[in-house]
Amino acid sequence: MGTTALAVFASTLITAPAAQAADVRLKSRTSTQEKDGKIHAVYESYDDHVRPEDVSIRIRKKGGDQILDTVRIADRCAPESDCWDMEFLSEPVTLPEMGVYTMDVVVREGQADELVHRDNGELTYGLAPRLTVTSDRQWISYDNHLITVSGTLVAKDPNTHEVKPFAGAGLYHRATPGGGGWLWTNDEGRFTDTLHFFEDSTDTRHEYSFRSERETLTLPFRKQELKLKVDAPLGTVNAPYGSEVPMRGKLTRIADDGTEKPVLRHGITIGGKNILPTRKDGTFSGRYTVKQAGTVKIAPSEWGWFNTTAHSFEVAKAPRTSKFTSLKASADKDRKVTFTGKLGVTEGSYPAGTTALVAMEHSTDNKTWSNVGTFTAKYGATFTQSPAKKASTSSYWRLRHTGADLSSTSFKLGRKTTQLVDDDLTPEGVRKGKTLTAKGSLIQKSGSSWKSFSGQTVRIYFKASTKGATWKKLGTTKTLSNGTFSKKFTAQQDGTWQIRYVDTPSTHYADYGREDYIDVR
Template structure:
């Protein structure tokens, strides 16, 4: 954890040479949280989160465990802003961190980093122990060569390299004698040791499962050689082109069998063809997949074992995922469900403008021993929840053997935003299969927050103006807003009657408001209705407004 101390140096007063410490009201640290400080092998970086730096900024270095600074740095440069549109092109403050030049100190070792600058009244602000600067000899791989063009039959190449140690005090380089290097590919990591001259020359054998180097358009794999404990920037990278061969997948059985919606074991063997056309096992760890479902890897002798989902009678694809060494290859396995029942296709759900829901789905049954009736639950899960609620249970007759039947539920009350599914819960004799959920289903609510017939009362033959407003609800954020361009039907019911008749039509403006003027004739109720649309909005109606015609 960083420790910060704040010290204010006394200043000599202007009157009579009196020493006076600035009070809290007079002086303050312009950056009380302190800077963020980091280091690399030769530089120190200071960031106050702003491009306005404090006055008289200095970085002080102390040997760890001592109190006396051995170096003071007061020259800095702003780092280049590598992403001028983060967080956005309008709000990007630019790079706020500053850096020192590469430091040339007298001695190697570990140094404590302090940051000093002027406070608001010119007092000295000191933040101690903001970081540790490790000043050491810098390892570097200077040369790196790979000899040979490997393929699966000949995976061994020769690696040659030289490594040095650079002294940051003067830039001098010396061989990294008996130094530890790390050779990495996407499949393995190997330690190497240099000789007294900083040189290494050794064979290296690929596993045959390395991935493509996507930075090139050739059939390459990437090799990185770096000093142990250092990142790739201290090393060198080489792309090695490898040989390519075709593959085959042989399944022990072309069919898997199990209850619908369960996993069934599948075994087989993956091979490649050598230059003489002879089939040989692919390397251990070669990537494979049950297509789009799960991945797995080959074992010894190219053998593999995986689990294949029984999804009705749907065929599954087994894939050998191509590598620089091996071609893509595919095999197909059929599913044969045992006694079970379930749904494989997404249910179809419609929501009418009158807030009624209809759901249908295809119910598949397999290997049933005899005619029976199966109970199916229609369930709903509201947006933002994980709980399925059964809204209806439906009887579905099923014949012996395999069969399919469409299950339908109609005119259910709208439940809000959410998903629907049909679910067969299973019985002791008939296990349950899949129960996929629908896409999210919803329509937008509409409402009349305003409706008025004016004036009231009104003289017979005088103008009567109907005004109102229609709003719609955004189901994502729950906010209501004006609904523009909606057709509004205006109805009238004369006093003493039960029959409504259409009086006229209005259209909402951009503010959701509408106006329609009539000639007053009879006492009665006025009401506005919005009939909804084909897909998006529910119907709604306004309050009643009674008008007395005199």
């Protein structure tokens, strides 16, 4: 609420009936001052139409209603003067014991337009306070970013002049740069404060004050030195374009106690781009993709706790020399596609452990390609890799070195599709010892039509319904000229049956029939 509004509010309250004082919130404030060995209340005037001679101050215990003392303002403001923003001292205060009390401001006490502002301020009833402040650290650093400040406040009892702990007193803490806040002493006159610092902190001044008493702590900011050890790569790197060379090292710091300690979870930049996090022991590892010749800088990410350090290596001008060798691709009877081969170079060399990211690609027309999986290939080592995508009747497959945009020759893979149809075990319910018949047909796709597939071996499997049972092959049969087959068995126990075509030529895919449960009575 603004000044004008409060003035109008106070003027309105002056007309309140004499029967009861009006409780208000005044802008004027009260505090404590010691003068000539006495404690006084200080009245700071900020309310229109209220003069210091109209003001008295009641003093109570915190949380209680009993008035222990009432004092008037001893200082005066000239009748013709504006008393705004002026301080006035009260008569000396007399209380039964040292402590912290609350003050009510009373305007025109006992008159019809009396105003009362309860709990307007605190009176600290104690003489010659002495404040001491210490900290458990003398500077700010990575090892000292949490600092505990401890302090004590004592004063003389105004009645006995005995020096005692000043309990419940409020102290103001101000940081430069920074903010501030209040702290309170405990029953022993003690207080603690925890200061939190961050990497962007600077030398900081902390002031703790009580009345006219002030204690200051100055905490300098100390950066620690970093040590970066790079194990690989070293010197000049000669590697194929797009390859990934191994990178290893360790980052440590010189701690406040002078010992060398690992720096964990700190980012290491490579060429200003890649970021590798350090582990608990300070080590880091990763890979650098060779794209151009020149100097590559390895450095810890800048962090305010530390002074920076760096390492560099040279990349030699390398031709695009990568190639796939001994590369083969196949699709098995279960439609699994497998690539085998090596990644090598046509000329030049590479550091031990150099790798490259390789994509497995699929196309239906040998023109438009899609990525169906990736893997990391180590130069000079044989790889065997399979994508999740299954083979179809006929499509194209290839590998691509993604870093160098190098593609292998394409492979046309595929087999003819087969299908078990009308596969069944009959009868569905049968008595033990009676005959069961496994039957059905096997067909193969030829172009857009399906034809019978004769002369093929079909297997019949059974899995008992008992716990832990596994599939067992019970017999085989051959398909006739029309592709049909049948095989008789003696019913022994409940279980599940399945007919499978897995003995395929290299030109055809396998097929698995449905699982058929038979209840044996």
